Amino acid sequence: MKELFLVIGGIYGCLAVIFGAFGAHALKKKLSEEQQKSFETGVRYQMYHALILIVAAIAFPFREVSQEITGWCFVIGVLLFSFSIYGLVLSDAQGKKMRFLGPVTPLGGLTLVIGWVLFIINIAKIATYLNPAQ
Template sequence: MFYVKHTWIAVGALFAALAVAIGAFGAHGLEGIVSSSMLENYETGVQYHMFHALGIIAVGLFATHQGVNGRLQAAALFMSVGIVIFSGSLYVMALTNMTWLGAITPIGGVSFIAGWVFLLVAALKR
């Protein structure tokens, strides 16, 4: 049987695989095509994408030990939303030069922070 706790491990693994693929595309396909500052933004997106994919996997592993609860669910959800908004906006900005997307990037950053805070609270409330 496939449990919710395993879902977060699978989601994290999928996000991690995407981070590797997106990073490889940037490293091999964008150099010389986009400006160095946009390539830096793209690489920042990849780094935070991978960090938080691993965070989501950690939530799933923690859930296998502690059991699934709302705090862990919120942690994984906020990290997932952060990947989409923070990293996604940096990817699109680098590829399209739509710099106005930088205005939404911090929303993803706040989502990352919220995810880690929910994981912290879950760990302290064991």
């Protein structure tokens, strides 16, 4: 599991750089200022979660189900949150907004929040185990 999350984190990070460059250059003239900001939000959150996915993969031994769930929350949360934003922005720029993606974005955000809560719980467990109170 550790290796899978490291690879997915790397892929998400790489794609965030590509999408960021694509948004800043290729889409600059095609997107409104508001659309550009939304697209950048998707890229930024994708990069943040690529990094935390890598950190979690390094920090967690993945002996507990909650550690795996943490990783999957970040993986799925990015897909739902960032990729729905990309779809909404790009389809809106073409005048064919995919409105069904609207509710997907907050669901992705909620999934990311759950991932963070589980990360905090799991990292606290590890810290307690490594540094028991004296």
